[in-house]
Amino acid sequence: MAYIRKFKTTSGATGVQVCYKSGERVVKTVHVGSANSDKALEKLLRKAQGIIDGDKTPLFDLNKFNKKG
Numbered sequence: 001m002a003y004i005r006k007f008k009t010t011s012g013a014t015g016v017q018v019c020y021k022s023g024e025r026v027v028k029t030v031h032v033g034s035a036n037s038d039k040a041l042e043k044l045l046r047k048a049q050g051i052i053d054g055d056k057t058p059l060f061d062l063n064k065f066n067k068k069g
Contacts, residue, residue: 004048006041009034016044018051 005017013034020028032048035041 002052004045004052014041016048018048
């Protein structure tokens, strides 16, 4: 199971990590980055979600539904 962890750094920025758990233990941590603004934090959270979703295949092809005509 993977989840996104946000935390405050000693410099006051917000750090973002992707953590992987097996049972109750964290077995792997990937540091995505640190942000000093809300806009940068949103970008890091999207990147972290992309890391988590990268191994998954989509259930639906959403491009098929977005076509007009």
